[in-house]
Amino acid sequence: MKVCAKLVLQTLGIAVCFCLAGMPAHAQAQREQHVVSLSELNKDAAGPAQTREANEAAVRNLLSSDAGQRALKSANVDYQKVDKAVGQINDEELAKLAARSRRAQDDFAAGHLSDRDLLWIILIIVAVLIIALAVR
DSSP states (O other), rough: HHHHEEEEEHHHHHHOHHHHHHHHHHHHHHHHHOOOHHEEEEEEEEHHHHHHHHHHHHHHHHHHHHHHHHHHHHHTHHHHHHHHHHOOOOOOHHHHHHHHHHHHHHHHHHTTTHHHHHHHHHHHHHHHHHHHHHHO
16 A cells, blocks of 8 residues: 555656646746737737827927917917827827828928918918817
């Protein structure tokens, strides 16, 4: 009976050793199974925030320009309210307004737009901001 107990303990000891020896390989295999690394996931997660920040900057850049300030004054609209509204609209509306802002600035810089045309575009952007916030 002593021999049987000793044999059982030895067998259990060997089985535990094999299990422990196989764990690092299993953990390594688990790490290799992931297709996307954690750093790539973090970078992808930061993408929408960076896009929104760039879109807000484009709209604010147009509104804070000389022509933008003149348009806001002619419409009796406070820049601070419009600036606050830019931060509150949804990403889709912001992307549309940013595209219009960039296009208007590029056209104005290239000489395709007059001051008056740029003022109208800015007033339209302000109107869209006000409507988007009112609907919200």
